[in-house]
Amino acid sequence: MAPSCPFIYIVRKDADVYSQILRKLFNESHGIFVGLQRIEEELTGKSRKAQLVRVSKNYRSVIRACMEEMHQVAVAAKDTASGRQFSSQVSILSAMELIWNLCEILFIEVAPAGPLLLHLLDWVRLHVCEVDSLSADVLGSENPSKHDGFWNLVTVLVLQGRLDEARQMLSKEADANPPSAGMCRILGDLMRTMPILSPGNTQTLTELELKWQHWREECERHLQDSTFAASPRLESLCKIMMGDEATLLEHKELLSNWYHFLVTRLLYSNPTVKPIDLHFYAQSSLNMFLGGESSPEPLDNILMAAFEFDIHQVIKECSIALSNWWFVAHLTDLLDHCRLLQSHNLYFGSNMREFLLLEYASGLFAHHSLWQLGVDYFDYCPELGRVSLELHIERIPLNTEQKALKVLRICEQRQMTEQVRSICKILAMKAVRNNRLGSALSWSIRAKDAAFATLVSDRFLRDYCERGCFSDLDLIDNLGPAMMLSDRLTFLGKYREFHRLYGEKRFGDAASLLLSLMTSQIAPRSFWMTLLTDALPLLEQKQVIFSAEQTYELMRCLEDLASGRPGCGEPDAQRLQDDDIETTKVEMLRLALARNLAQAIIREGSLEGS
Amino acid sequence: MEEIYAKFVSQKISKTRWRPVPSGSLQTAETFATGSWDNEENCVSLWSIGDFGNLDSDGGFEGDHQLLCDIRHHGDVMDLQFFDQERIVAASSTGGVTVFLHHPNNQTLSVNQQWPAAHHHTGPSSPSYSSAPCTGIVCDNPEIVSVGEDGRINLFRVDHKEAVRTIDNADSSTLHAVTFLRTPEIVTVNSIGQLKIWDFRQQGSEPCQILSLTGDRVPLHCVDRHPNQQHVVATGGQDGMLSIWDVRQGTMPVSLLKAHEAEMWEVHFHPSNPDHLFTCSEDGSLWHWDASTNGSEKSSLFHQGGRSSTFLSHSISNQATVHQSLISSWLSTDPAKDRIEITSLLPSRTLSVNSLDVLGPCLVCGTDAEAIYVTRQLFS
Numbered sequence: 001m002a003p004s005c006p007f008i009y010i011v012r013k014d015a016d017v018y019s020q021i022l023r024k025l026f027n028e029s030h031g032i033f034v035g036l037q038r039i040e041e042e043l044t045g046k047s048r049k050a051q052l053v054r055v056s057k058n059y060r061s062v063i064r065a066c067m068e069e070m071h072q073v074a075v076a077a078k079d080t081a082s083g084r085q086f087s088s089q090v091s092i093l094s095a096m097e098l099i100w101n102l103c104e105i106l107f108i109e110v111a112p113a114g115p116l117l118l119h120l121l122d123w124v125r126l127h128v129c130e131v132d133s134l135s136a137d138v139l140g141s142e143n144p145s146k147h148d149g150f151w152n153l154v155t156v157l158v159l160q161g162r163l164d165e166a167r168q169m170l171s172k173e174a175d176a177n178p179p180s181a182g183m184c185r186i187l188g189d190l191m192r193t194m195p196i197l198s199p200g201n202t203q204t205l206t207e208l209e210l211k212w213q214h215w216r217e218e219c220e221r222h223l224q225d226s227t228f229a230a231s232p233r234l235e236s237l238c239k240i241m242m243g244d245e246a247t248l249l250e251h252k253e254l255l256s257n258w259y260h261f262l263v264t265r266l267l268y269s270n271p272t273v274k275p276i277d278l279h280f281y282a283q284s285s286l287n288m289f290l291g292g293e294s295s296p297e298p299l300d301n302i303l304m305a306a307f308e309f310d311i312h313q314v315i316k317e318c319s320i321a322l323s324n325w326w327f328v329a330h331l332t333d334l335l336d337h338c339r340l341l342q343s344h345n346l347y348f349g350s351n352m353r354e355f356l357l358l359e360y361a362s363g364l365f366a367h368h369s370l371w372q373l374g375v376d377y378f379d380y381c382p383e384l385g386r387v388s389l390e391l392h393i394e395r396i397p398l399n400t401e402q403k404a405l406k407v408l409r410i411c412e413q414r415q416m417t418e419q420v421r422s423i424c425k426i427l428a429m430k431a432v433r434n435n436r437l438g439s440a441l442s443w444s445i446r447a448k449d450a451a452f453a454t455l456v457s458d459r460f461l462r463d464y465c466e467r468g469c470f471s472d473l474d475l476i477d478n479l480g481p482a483m484m485l486s487d488r489l490t491f492l493g494k495y496r497e498f499h500r501l502y503g504e505k506r507f508g509d510a511a512s513l514l515l516s517l518m519t520s521q522i523a524p525r526s527f528w529m530t531l532l533t534d535a536l537p538l539l540e541q542k543q544v545i546f547s548a549e550q551t552y553e554l555m556r557c558l559e560d561l562a563s564g565r566p567g568c569g570e571p572d573a574q575r576l577q578d579d580d581i582e583t584t585k586v587e588m589l590r591l592a593l594a595r596n597l598a599q600a601i602i603r604e605g606s607l608e609g610s
Numbered sequence: 611m612e613e614i615y616a617k618f619v620s621q622k623i624s625k626t627r628w629r630p631v632p633s634g635s636l637q638t639a640e641t642f643a644t645g646s647w648d649n650e651e652n653c654v655s656l657w658s659i660g661d662f663g664n665l666d667s668d669g670g671f672e673g674d675h676q677l678l679c680d681i682r683h684h685g686d687v688m689d690l691q692f693f694d695q696e697r698i699v700a701a702s703s704t705g706g707v708t709v710f711l712h713h714p715n716n717q718t719l720s721v722n723q724q725w726p727a728a729h730h731h732t733g734p735s736s737p738s739y740s741s742a743p744c745t746g747i748v749c750d751n752p753e754i755v756s757v758g759e760d761g762r763i764n765l766f767r768v769d770h771k772e773a774v775r776t777i778d779n780a781d782s783s784t785l786h787a788v789t790f791l792r793t794p795e796i797v798t799v800n801s802i803g804q805l806k807i808w809d810f811r812q813q814g815s816e817p818c819q820i821l822s823l824t825g826d827r828v829p830l831h832c833v834d835r836h837p838n839q840q841h842v843v844a845t846g847g848q849d850g851m852l853s854i855w856d857v858r859q860g861t862m863p864v865s866l867l868k869a870h871e872a873e874m875w876e877v878h879f880h881p882s883n884p885d886h887l888f889t890c891s892e893d894g895s896l897w898h899w900d901a902s903t904n905g906s907e908k909s910s911l912f913h914q915g916g917r918s919s920t921f922l923s924h925s926i927s928n929q930a931t932v933h934q935s936l937i938s939s940w941l942s943t944d945p946a947k948d949r950i951e952i953t954s955l956l957p958s959r960t961l962s963v964n965s966l967d968v969l970g971p972c973l974v975c976g977t978d979a980e981a982i983y984v985t986r987q988l989f990s
Contacts, residue, residue, distance in 0.1 A: 024618040027980045031960065369622055369648045372961055372978050400686060400703045400743045401759055401784055401801070403648065405848070406962065406978075409872050409892055434731035434740065436761060438782025442801050442829065472782035474820065475802060480827055 243269030258289035329360035457488035621646035623976025645687025655680035705741035729758030757785035799830035846874030890963035
């Protein structure tokens with residue numbers, strides 16, 4: 001006897017999926033994803049890159065919007081625990097946007113040397129945003145240059161290459177502190193004259209490089225001449241502008257991370273860096289910044305992999321670090337559209353993009369509501385998407401007909417007839433159990449399920465036998481072409497028509513219909529007795545309705561039925577009683593048929609008018 | 611310029627409804643209610659479209675809609691309607707009908723009245739109680755009519771604890787929607803493609819009229835009555851077909867218009883400009899049908915984000931026995947007179963648009979992509 005575990009574990013996959021704010025991310029990015037797949041065919045030529053960059057920016061703006069909203073919620077949170085949770089979520093989103101932005105610059109935009117640095121500068125400026133609040137603080141105060149954070153602000157501006165703003169700060173300092181005015185002016189001039197590639201500039205890289213060397217020499221000269229000796233701060237700024245690593249590292253706190261250090265370093269020591277050389281600088285920057293005190297974090301490894309242009313490594317590290325497949329699935333898909341991923345065959349034969357999309361979509365299907373998004377993702381997985389969708393879609397719980405209709409529409413649009421049939425069958429069974437025979441029939445019509453239609457018709461007929469009248473006449477009277485779906489259904493429709501004809505006193509038509517029902521074999525044998533019994537009133541009418549031929553047919557049917565009944569010797573009182581009733585009925589029928597036959601023969605044998 | 615604002619709201623929207631403006635007032639619509647579905651916790655929410663002095667930098671109004679308040683709702687919100695200025699009635703997938711009351715002073719919603727077991731397959735008294743979703747409601751102060759998957763029609767009166775009248779087994783299939791024809795008469799549509807007219811003045815549980823299209827029994831999902839001509843009714847079907855019926859004449863629709871590619875979830879005549887009709891569908895589009903006869907001037911007006919589709923034509927036949935299924939404009943009898951211009955209002959294809967509502971120049975709709983779209987310049 002194996003010991004049993006007394007606990008029940010509640011397993012929940014992808015807890016992120018349940019966050020309210022992240023839902024917006026999933027929904028909006030779904031729209032972008034589907035849009036991208038749809039325009040794939042139209043992406044050609046030169047505009048292709050621009051469009052892909054636009055898609056990438058769309059994704060990023062969605063992440064940022066989410067981040068902002070989550071930040072507001074974190075700030076407004078009432079208890080510290082949830083506030084902390086939201087804040088950590090914000091930093092994860094921020095990291096995702098950071099990585100995506102870098103991938104956009106390196107892989108999608110594929111910026112060449114020159115513009116590359118500008119993009120990297122933008123990248124850093126976007127992500128180190130304490131500058132703005134600090135700037136607001138300092139400028140808002142009465143005496144900016146006397147503010148505590150003044151020099152920090154100037155330094156940060158220089159570190160980020162925002163030299164115009166730094167110059168303005170210096171001019172305030174010059175105004176407030178006349179002795180240093182001269183030095184400020186010189187430094188300001190240096191800042192103003194730094195050659196930098198601006199977008200739309202037509203200089204070549206070589207020209208830029210020359211000018212920049214020239215400018216650098218001038219800075220060097222000022223340092224050697226000790227122009228700024230009187231103000232250590234200004235001298236330090238000049239050293240930063242020379243790209244002096246030691247000075248840069250002194251301002252570690254202002255740089256706050258190694259990639260900022262990297263970009264600043266490149267700005268002031270090698271602005272025309274080529275993409276392939278990036279990783280040397282990146283590695284050394286990381287080492288210098290960490291200085292052996294701490295080891296790289298997952299984010300650092302991911303960024304490093306990006307600088308090394310190792311896309312697969314980036315994706316792999318991100319998959320490990322992040323708890324949810326959203327990021328890697330969408331990024332990989334976008335990079336795949338940029339035709340950057342070789343097919344990387346995993347053992348079950350699909351490629352990495354497809355694998356990630358499948359994982360992401362499966363995660364969506366685990367959510368009570370987001371499964372609808374998952375459908376579109378499966379659609380764009382050529383190898384295993386359809387199969388996965390078939391398996392998942394059958395397992396969505398259907399508590400209302402409207403939801404069922406949506407699921408059915410999804411299946412029908414993709415020609416998943418098996419799933420349609422199985423879902424309709426489930427719904428039809430539920431309807432039958434709830435005695436909603438009309439609904440059951442409409443489900444079996446939709447699934448073109450003849451077997452089920454037969455089942456429903458049998459139910460109707462049974463109800464009729466038990467109660468002596470039809471329920472749901474509104475349905476049976478209006479079957480229309482659906483009647484052809486199953487023999488039993490046709491029989492039901494025709495039988496009801498017989499009743500209607502009888503009610504309208506169109507006995508001749510009723511009689512022929514009744515006969516055709518019996519002879520055409522669509523009436524179930526169990527029903528023949530009822531049909532024959534229905535014939536009784538017609539036989540008993542004053543006028544002769546059934547012709548002799550017809551009467552012979554009826555008699556044949558009766559004898560068929562009577563002889564066919566097996567003589568099972570069940571000594572059951574009820575059965576004997578039933579047999580009694582049966583025998584009486586048969587007797588009555590025989591009598592009525594005989595009488596009718598007699599009258600029919602006479603009538604047919606007589607001359608007209610006699 | 612026509613602008614349509616979208617906002618993602620983290621819940622799939624099943625119904626959106628404008629709050630009615632007091633009659634005779636010159637206000638435009640400001641507030642709308644939404645109901646969600648397929649969530650573990652669904653809710654009914656009230657939103658405002660920012661007339662709170664939210665001016666942006668050049669003096670225009672902020673387009674975004676803001677949440678005022680919401681309240682938890684048991685089960686999916688299957689239908690929603692404003693009973694009056696403060697009360698909202700919601701139909702639930704658990705079979706209940708709930709009246710919510712809005713308190714404007716502290717911006718909250720509370721439950722005012724509830725009929726929890728309005729729709730069920732087996733009754734509450736039986737041991738195997740099984741509820742049935744309530745699929746549609748319509749209000750006409752002080753009455754509320756509800757229909758459901760159990761084929762039952764209930765007539766409630768506010769402040770009466772029990773239903774005033776119940777028609778059990780009114781239909782053997784699911785009733786999808788209901789609307790008032792004239793006050794004691796309602797029209798329902800069901801999943802075997804029939805329109806049934808019921809008169810509450812009559813006893814008994816038979817409809818006084820049944821209309822249907824012969825041929826394929828395509829389920830009908832929505833129904834709306836022309837605001838001025840009470841005998842004209844529009845329905846939308848599972849195949850996306852829009853049908854216009856004249857209930858005084860015959861049993862067949864007067865015209866059929868091939869519209870969407872999937873289920874049409876809602877159809878609405880514009881309450882003050884009934885020459886305009888709006889439909890939304892599972893295929894993710896929302897269409898504006900303009901049958902007013904101003905001809906060519908209108909073609910330049912609805913261009914933002916829309917694709918103007920080719921003209922379809924319809925003909926109102928006076929002999930109701932003949933119906934024409936019209937799919938191409940070749941069959942139009944009088945091209946100048948019988949043109950309908952159709953515009954798609956949403957900027958891009960999205961998941962299913964489940965619901966829409968129009969009031970004055972404002973339109974709101976909700977989608978399965980968890981977004982709400984609002985425009986305040988329908989007829990610019």
